[in-house]
Amino acid sequence: MYRNRAPIARKTNETSDMSRRTSTSSTNFSQTSVNQQRPHSARRSSLTDDLFTESINVIVRCRGRGHCANEEGSPNVVSVPSDGTPQVKIVIPEEARLCANDRTGTNGIESTRKYNLDQVYGPSSDQTTFFQNAAENICDEFLKGYNCTIFAYGQTGAGKTYTMCGKVNSDSLTPESGVIPRCLKKLFDNELNKDVVLKCSFVEIYNEVLKDLLSDGTNDGKLKIYEENKIIKIKSLEEFYIRDFKEAMRMLKIGIDKRKTASTRMNKLSSRSHSIFTIYLMKKVPNGSEYRFAKMNLVDLAGSENVNRAGSINQRAKEAGSINQSLLTLGRVINCLVDDASFVPYRESKLTRLLQDSLGGRTKTVLVANIAPTLVDLQSTISTLEYASKAKNIKNTAQIGPLVAEDYIMNDLIEANRRLKLDLLATRKRENCIIMDDGNYNEMHLTHKALKDEVEELRGLKVSLLNQMDSQMKKIDLHKSEKKFLNENIRSLEQKVINFENKFREQRRHEEELKMTCTQLYDKFVENLNVIYQSQINTRSVLSDQILKSLVNISSKLASIKADDSIISPTFEEIKEDLNRICAKVDNLIKSEENISSNLNQSCSKMKDLNTKLISNKDTLLNSINNLSGVAETQASLNKKFHMFLEEFMNSEDTHFLSSIHKEAKGKMTEYKKEFNQKMDNLMNESIEHHYGLFLKHYKGKLSVDEKSWNAATEELISKSKRTKESITEMVGSQQENLSNIASQSISNIKSGQKDMLSLKESLCSISSMARPLISQLSSAERSQNENNKQMNSAVNGVREHVGKLECAVNEVVGNDNVNLEARREEVWTQMKEITEPENVNILKSSGNVIQPSSSSASTKSSPLRSTIRLIPSTSRNSVELRSPARSPMRSRYGSPPKSPYKSPSRRQGGDNLSFGLKRESSGESFREAKRTHTHN
Ligand SMILES: Nc1ncnc2c1ncn2[C@@H]1O[C@H](COP(=O)(O)OP(=O)(O)OP(=O)(O)O)[C@@H](O)[C@H]1O
Known part of the structure; x- marks a missing residue:
């Protein structure tokens, strides 16, 4: 990194002089460039093709709920369509409207409002998405040579600084990096980087006072806004050549660190100033020796704030008043531009003065309106959206930047180098003074600072790591003690298991013994039972025999006493009678059979007679047949005779008569x-x-x-x-x-x-x-009964x-x-x-x-x-x-x-x-x- 002048010799008047000189020189660069535009201004008229009118591109970015809203328990009233429709919808809950107060500002506001803008991003849009969709395009335009402006507007804590800068801690991009780092990255990543010369400046407007954020303070109070040939410039503002992304980020970081911030109730790190980071671009025209000049203003405005709500008092209240004043002027400027007023009050605030070219001028401008989604921020949100809606109607006539001769840039560089060498020489002559190149000094300073930052970071990291280690060690100790405890438990459990197993084995052994004893007892029991059973059976059989004997004796006695007389005898008599009757019947049957036999014999004799008769008939018939055979023989002899007669007759003359008789006789015989x-x-x-x-x-x-x-x-x-x-x-x-x-x-x-x-x-x-004598009687009776x-x-x-x-x-x-x-x-x-x-x-x-x-x-x-x-x-x-x-x-x-x-x-x-x-x-x-x-x- 090198700069136009070295404002390092702070302690010497010479250095101060030199600083002033170089500062002027630096300012002269812009002036020179502007001046250089003059010869080209004639050409600019011929570049009418490069002029075109377009509206300011208005983008709304709604952040998520902040800690303040959460603390206040305020509901969300802003919604952003998820389908990409560029619309912001505000829906105020009825209960909020009913209990409306001045703080929320919902008094008299309709329940639903819609704002249509160019682009709308909700809380879910991260920095990368936002840059790619909202800002990357304008970077491309800048690289083409257009003057561009991106500025963030909105109430305090709405996310303006987050959108424009984000977190600028390292030399590389992070997910939290905002638009400025990403723009720088894009510019340095450009293929045509070799033919591009970049410079930057960083200025803030604090309480309507300009401050160079990259300066060592030597130009404090010397920065003045002036207009030359309709170009707004800042006198004595230092511009620094930036050779790479890292250098640019370090410059940005220096400026951010110097920026006035304070903690308010609404934002712990509230920007109390408007800041403008300007990138100057000199891009070599293809196939030419000239460079196209363009600048890009990246503006992070201070947030409008409700002094009461922000809790601003004293200095903060004064800051807020100044901020609000400048923002009011911005609003009026916007209104005038929208209303196409004949007079636009740019000069009423330094902010509007510096943004004059960006609002209704020759710049491509993007306005990012940052809003918060909650009900407590509703008033500011509506105000912001109203401004944004109006700004949407501001027309800019974008114009491509002027051309600068290559020689001029070279001369500027040589001159800067010469002045630096003189400064160095003069400084070396001084005693007790460290003389070194401002660039080197700055570089060393920046490196030192970066290293310090790194060391700080590493210290912090070390502390956190040590803390983590401590906690881990504690955890390990805890785990160790737990492990020890568990091991002891396991050991005791194992011992218990072993004891239990031993007891179990012992129990099994006892059980086996018990089983054996039971089996033996059972066998003995069965044996005894069998003996008892057998004895019982024997006893029973003996008893039953005795009983049977008694029964038999009793029955025989009864039978012999009673049955002989009253039961058996009559029955037997009856049986006898029956049998006798049966026998008589059988005899009758035999008799009848004999009768039948005799009848049959008679029949047989009759049959015999009949047979005899038949036989006699047969004889008669045989006789008749014999007679008939005699007749037949007679007949045969007669026939023979007759045949002979016939032959004789046939031999005679009258054969015809004979044959006729013969036929007739033959027929009659047959019949x-x-x-x-x-x-x-x-x-x-x-x-x-x-x-x-x-x-x-x-x-x-x-x-x-x-x-x-x-x-x-x-x-x-x-x-x-x-x-x-x-x-x-x-x-x-x-x-x-x-x-x-x-x-x-x-x-x-x-x-x-x-x-x-x-x-x-x-x-x-x-x-x-x-019973003995009775038994003897019974036995005799039994014998007789047996016989019976x-x-x-x-x-x-x-x-x-x-x-x-x-x-x-x-x-x-x-x-x-x-x-x-x-x-x-x-x-x-x-x-x-x-x-x-x-x-x-x-x-x-x-x-x-x-x-x-x-x-x-x-x-x-x-x-x-x-x-x-x-x-x-x-x-x-x-x-x-x-x-x-x-x-x-x-x-x-x-x-x-x-x-x-x-x-x-x-x-x-x-x-x-x-x-x-x-x-x-x-x-x-x-x-x-x-x-x-x-x-x-
Ligand atoms: N879109 C966002 N996503 C995540 N965090 C955000 C977002 N917008 C804002 N913040 C956070 O909110 C806090 C306030 O944001 P920031 O400082 O950018 O607001 P501001 O508009 O610049 O306020 P002020 O005008 O007071 O400076 C910051 O901690 C920031 O990181």
Whole structure:
């Protein structure tokens, strides 16, 4: 960095002089440049193409809620559309309007207001976004050679300084860097940087006094605003060449640090002055030796403030008054420009005077209106937005900057260099004085300051790091102690676990032992239980045996006492009677069977007679056939003779007559033959049917009579058997019932007696001694009862066997007779066929005579029909079958004449002494079985 002059020799008058000189010289640069414009001013008219009118670009930036608003608990009333619409909307809540006061200034304000501007940015827009969208473009215009101005306007604390400068702590950009650092960065990052020469100045207006923020103070009070050729300039303001971004940032930082700030209630670092950072650009014209001159004013205005609200008193109140005054003038200027007034009061304040060219002049101007969103700031916000809306209508005629000759810049640099060398030489001659180049000094000073800042920063960092370290160490210590504590806990827990495991093992061992003991005890218990159970069973069996014995004795006693007389005897008598009746019925049946047999024999004899007659007829027929065969022989001889006669006749002359007779005779013979055969067939059929019908009619009548008697006898027998069975069953049932009653009573008695068994034992002992003679009696009675039982069993078995045999016999009779009748019928039929067939054969052999069957002639041959035939009813009572008695197993078993095989045994059994011993189950079962067999049959 180098400067036009070195204002370093502060302590010498020479330096002061020099400073003044250089200052003038510096001011002369602008003047020179302006002066240099003069030759070009003639050209400017020719550059009418570069002139164009445009409105000031008005941008609103609304900050977020500040600490002040939060403290006051003020609601937000400003909203910014998120879709990029350049509109600010103010919505005042009704309750706020109702309790409106002067502070909020909502009195008489409508609830909703809208302001349309060029661009609007809300709290969410960061510095980068804001610069890129709002300020970058104007930088480009500046680089093109236009004079440009960006100034921030708004109430105190609305974010003007934040927008324009941001944080300027380092040599590089940060996210918080504002418009000025970013502009500088952009200018130095430009590709055409080589052909660009940049200078800067930084001035503030504090209480309407100008102050050079980059100066060492030697030019204090010398800065004066003057206008030359319609260009506003500041006399004695130092301009510094800036070679790179870092240098520019250091200059900016120096100026910011020098700027007057103070803490108010509304802003802890409130700017109490208006500041203008100006960048001068000399850009070489492409393919030329001249440089285009332009300057950019970056203005951070002091904020308008409510003295009461800001709590400004004394100096601050004076500052506020000055600020507000200058801002009021700015407002009036804007109004005048908007109203296109003939007079614009630029000169009424230094601010408006310095911004004269930017407001309604030849500059491209951007006005940033900073506002706060809360209700407490509403009045200022509305005021700001009103100004901004008006400023939007200010028209500027942007003009490209003048050209400066390259030689002039070179001469300026050489001159500056020469003056510096003289200053150095003069300074070196002085004693006790450190003489050094102002640039170097400044550079060193800046470097030193930067280093100091860095050291401070590092110190602060170190302190914070040390603090962090301390806290970390404390945390580590805490963690260590916690870890130690946890380790101890873990160790104790592990020990507990080990102890627990040991105890668990011990417990398991105890459990195993306990199990073993339990098993042993259980086994012993089971064993004892078995023993007890066995003893109980034994006891029970002994007791039950005793009880049974007692029961048997009692029952036998009862049976012997009562049953013999009152129960069994009458029943047995009845059974006897029944059986006798059955036997009588069986005898009747046998008798009827004999009758049937005799009937059958009679039928057989009749059949034999019939057969004899048939045989005799057969003989007669055979004779007739023989006669017919004689006739046939005669006929044959006659025929022969006739044939001979015919041959002779044929040999004669009249053959025609003979042949006709012969044909006629032949035909008649054929007819005769047919007729004869037909008549013979009819005769034979009629004869056979007649005889067979007679035979069947005769035997059917006979058999139906026998069948009826047989059926009646069978039914009677069955009903008798049924009745007998029922009476026996009833008797047995009653016996059973009696016995079961006695048994159940005894059992219940025994059961009840079981409880008093112990007490009864004693009495039993005494009873046993008393019961001995009774027992002997009972044993004798038991023996007799056993005998009775045996007899009864044998009797029942006999009855059962007898009934079974009877039923078998009946079955055999029925079954065999059915078979025999069938066979017999077949035999008769075959015999009849035998009788009739030879006749038919012979008759068929006969030549044509009618033959009447003869009724005589008996055959001497023996016929099966000569045997006796028995007719018995089959299972189907409607059918009648012929049976051969010879094939009857009954007959073969009992011989001829047929005699019932059941008669004798039945009689024997019925007649024999039938003493039914009472063996309840077996006898009942046998009766049931007999009943089943009978029913089945
Ligand atoms: N858009 C913003 N985003 C973040 N912080 C902001 C914003 N605007 C302002 N601030 C913060 O608000 C405080 C006040 O801002 P600033 O000093 O820029 O206000 P000002 O308008 O310059 O006030 P004054 O006129 O009193 O100087 C600062 O701490 C600043 O960092």
